Amino acid sequence: MEGLWSLTTSEIKKAGQVERARQHLDQAVARLEAAVDKRKKSGESGESGDRLAEEMEMARSANAAMKKNNDSMSIHLDGAINRLKAVLEN
16 A cells, blocks of 8 residues: 555645646746737737747647646546545545
8 A cells, every 4th residue: 555655746746846836837828928919019029029939839839738648647636546545535
């Protein structure tokens, strides 16, 4: 049972790390969106604006992938927690 508990503790730590990383990525995407909006309003365009838009799209894609990974981890953690509860109840 000790091995099962260690695995669960590790999974919980990883889930917290994933959540923090997702939050950081959300903040980065928000900053990129604000920068793009600011450039659009000021009339700036060209290569730097295109690069920024491309980076923003890449950040959005990474954010979506992290959210999917976070959801998957959450499901696995719920399963591990339920298995632990069942073992402890018996």
